[in-house]
Amino acid sequence: MNEMQRLVLPAALPANRPPRLANAWLAARLAWRQLRAERARLWTAIAGVMFACVLVFMQLGFRSALFDSATALPQAMHGELFLVNPMTTAMFKPEQFPRVRAFQTLADPDVAQAVPIYLSFATWRNPETGVRRTIELIGFDTETGAVAFPGLDNVIEALKRPDTIAFDRKSRPEFGNVPRLLAEGGPFEVQIADRRLQLVGLIEIGPSFGADGNAVMSETNFRRIISQRRASNTDLVALRLRSGADIPAVQARLRQLLPRDVAVVTYPELVAWERNYWENATPIGFIFMFGSLMGLVVGMVIVYQILFSDIASHIPEYATLKAMGYAHSYLRRAVMAAALLLAVLGFIPGILTSVGLYHVVAQATFLPLEMDLHRGVTVFGMIFAMCAGAGLLAVRKLRDANPADMF
Amino acid sequence: MTSPVWIRGLNYAYGEGELRRPVLRDVALEIHAGEIVLLTGPSGSGKTTLLTLVGALRAMQEGECQVLGQQLAGATEDQRVLLRRRIGFIFQQHNLLGFLTAQQNVAMSLELDPATTERERLERAGAMLAAVGLGDRLDATPARLSGGQRQRVAVARALAGNPGLILADEPTAALDRVSGQEVVHLLRDLARSRGVPILLVTHDPRILDIADRIIEMEDGRILPGSPLD
Numbered sequence: 001m002n003e004m005q006r007l008v009l010p011a012a013l014p015a016n017r018p019p020r021l022a023n024a025w026l027a028a029r030l031a032w033r034q035l036r037a038e039r040a041r042l043w044t045a046i047a048g049v050m051f052a053c054v055l056v057f058m059q060l061g062f063r064s065a066l067f068d069s070a071t072a073l074p075q076a077m078h079g080e081l082f083l084v085n086p087m088t089t090a091m092f093k094p095e096q097f098p099r100v101r102a103f104q105t106l107a108d109p110d111v112a113q114a115v116p117i118y119l120s121f122a123t124w125r126n127p128e129t130g131v132r133r134t135i136e137l138i139g140f141d142t143e144t145g146a147v148a149f150p151g152l153d154n155v156i157e158a159l160k161r162p163d164t165i166a167f168d169r170k171s172r173p174e175f176g177n178v179p180r181l182l183a184e185g186g187p188f189e190v191q192i193a194d195r196r197l198q199l200v201g202l203i204e205i206g207p208s209f210g211a212d213g214n215a216v217m218s219e220t221n222f223r224r225i226i227s228q229r230r231a232s233n234t235d236l237v238a239l240r241l242r243s244g245a246d247i248p249a250v251q252a253r254l255r256q257l258l259p260r261d262v263a264v265v266t267y268p269e270l271v272a273w274e275r276n277y278w279e280n281a282t283p284i285g286f287i288f289m290f291g292s293l294m295g296l297v298v299g300m301v302i303v304y305q306i307l308f309s310d311i312a313s314h315i316p317e318y319a320t321l322k323a324m325g326y327a328h329s330y331l332r333r334a335v336m337a338a339a340l341l342l343a344v345l346g347f348i349p350g351i352l353t354s355v356g357l358y359h360v361v362a363q364a365t366f367l368p369l370e371m372d373l374h375r376g377v378t379v380f381g382m383i384f385a386m387c388a389g390a391g392l393l394a395v396r397k398l399r400d401a402n403p404a405d406m407f
Numbered sequence: 408m409t410s411p412v413w414i415r416g417l418n419y420a421y422g423e424g425e426l427r428r429p430v431l432r433d434v435a436l437e438i439h440a441g442e443i444v445l446l447t448g449p450s451g452s453g454k455t456t457l458l459t460l461v462g463a464l465r466a467m468q469e470g471e472c473q474v475l476g477q478q479l480a481g482a483t484e485d486q487r488v489l490l491r492r493r494i495g496f497i498f499q500q501h502n503l504l505g506f507l508t509a510q511q512n513v514a515m516s517l518e519l520d521p522a523t524t525e526r527e528r529l530e531r532a533g534a535m536l537a538a539v540g541l542g543d544r545l546d547a548t549p550a551r552l553s554g555g556q557r558q559r560v561a562v563a564r565a566l567a568g569n570p571g572l573i574l575a576d577e578p579t580a581a582l583d584r585v586s587g588q589e590v591v592h593l594l595r596d597l598a599r600s601r602g603v604p605i606l607l608v609t610h611d612p613r614i615l616d617i618a619d620r621i622i623e624m625e626d627g628r629i630l631p632g633s634p635l636d
């Protein structure tokens with residue numbers, strides 16, 4: 001008995017397909033046939049969607065590259081807690097605070113190490129052309145392991161010598177082709193802030209919107225270059241805790257212990273602090289959102305125009321379909337299907353073009369532009385919504401298809 | 408069994424308030440199974456309006472109108488949509504979808520029935536087109552057919568779904584004399600062989616010969632001389 005039913009069911013299924021599903025498929029097919037028939041219109045629509053798609057991808061790409069690169073410095077920090085001047089808005093313009101705060105934290109039994117980090121800008125002379133540019137200097141006790149720039153391990157010994165620096169290999173090309181010079185002739189002399197220094201190796205940080213290039217050096221060498229600032233002040237302190245320490249508890253204790261001139265933040269809070277500046281305190285985040293929105297609006301208008309004129313030029317045919325017994329909702333579904341088809345057809349070349357452009361732009365600017373699944377899905381969602389919006393607007397035109405006016 | 412079309416006391420007016428203009432007054436009409444009824448009359452006498460009411464394309468106002476067993480007085484939009492699927496329409500313009508082939512156009516009238524498969528639909532559409540003499544033009548788009556051929560595709564489309572009633576409004580108006588004759592005779596023969604009743608509005612005196620009965624309208628009324636059933 002059960003055997004019988006199981007045998008019969010699959011055969012019976014096609015005929016009893018849920019009419020809704022079958023209807024949706026037939027409506028989509030009708031939409032596709034109609035789109036396909038007008039090649040010029042179809043290409044215009046695809047180009048419109050693709051344009052919106054590329055624009056949004058570029059805007060989101062730049063935005064996230066900005067935030068990624070802006071937080072490159074805090075992201076390279078190794079430490080569970082950090083001391084920052086509460087008035088610091090971003091790492092490229094830190095407010096100083098007394099270095100003694102670092103040592104005060106050592107009173108807490110769970111704090112193993114307190115590493116002051118010094119940040120400053122100085123002029124760098126391009127070793128190839130002699131042209132001067134502003135470079136960010138990062139000084140700290142390189143042996144503590146509180147900062148983990150790739151390549152740092154190889155230069156720790158060399159950086160102990162007086163007047164030595166390591167250079168960020170991802171600095172913008174305007175700083176000169178330091179990696180090539182280094183490979184050709186070994187360590188060589190460079191000039192920073194009128195001081196002659198030995199360039200002994202390369203590390204990796206990457207340029208940000210705040211700094212085009214970076215150089216790393218020991219605390220002592222930093223003071224020799226930036227001699228005019230007070231040695232008792234620092235810009236950032238990385239704290240390393242004993243393993244197993246309860247980070248929030250230590251954070252709370254340190255807040256009790258230290259005066260109000262320093263903020264005690266965790267690693268994620270430090271990164272978020274930096275990101276927050278770029279996102280909220282500058283118009284940059286807004287500009288990118290606005291750019292994306294403009295792309296979507298333009299795309300929506302194009303898709304709307306195409307769908308609208310497609311409907312407008314088929315009013316008698318649609319009215320005939322209604323007279324034949326097609327419900328209004330069926331035609332609405334066909335229009336929505338056309339909109340969503342355009343979303344897919346425009347998105348595919350759009351994402352491919354964007355991947356190519358990301359590559360080109362990343363090479364030209366050294367900004368970390370990369371396509372990832374999350375952004376792909378997000379943008380597809382936006383494009384889908386854009387086309388659906390255009391479809392919903394265009395659908396209103398279907399009301400003109402009135403079967404009573406057909407005769 | 409009741410007749411396919413049964414109308415009593417039908418009134419209809421366009422416009423509201425001051426602008427209200429009655430176009431149908433106390434219309435009574437009955438069409439029997441398999442009967443071919445022609446509706447003629449001067450322009451503006453309300454023929455098209457009557458046809459759209461019978462075809463459930465327009466909501467009723469007053470009176471009774473039963474079509475294929477469905478009472479249209481007070482019928483919902485959904486009920487009217489369902490009824491339209493059982494009626495074959497032929498318009499003055501063919502209104503075929505330009506982006507579909509003749510066969511696909513005819514198959515459109517079958518896609519509303521979820522029980523059919525794509526193959527069945529195309530087969531039936533092909534057979535129907537063969538019946539109107541276009542068996543060799545299945546894949547032609549309307550743009551590549553003559554006016555008479557297009558109207559024959561429209562006839563095939565109206566008949567493909569095995570309708571219980573055919574409604575046609577001046578189907579020959581856009582055609583020359585010869586192709587007009589061809590189309591209505593085809594329509595008559597196909598309807599006869601299936602026993603489908605036809606209500607056809609026309610001004611064309613050359614096609615009156617296909618009628619079982621001719622009804623004349625004037626100023627929204629059916630003329631007293633016309634046979635009502």
Ligand SMILES: Nc1ncnc2c1ncn2[C@@H]1O[C@H](COP(=O)(O)OP(=O)(O)OP(=O)(O)O)[C@@H](O)[C@H]1O
Binds near residue numbers: 430448452453456
């Ligand atoms: N949608 C409408 N709104 C307002 N008035 C209308 C509408 N459709 C038709 N009428 C009017 O109703 C009257 C009857 O029109 P109808 O189209 O039914 O006449 P007809 O007999 O089909 O005419 P013809 O032979 O010219 O096609 C006419 O006076 C016409 O102007």
Ligand SMILES: [Mg+2]
Binds near residue numbers: 455
């Ligand atoms: Mg008329």
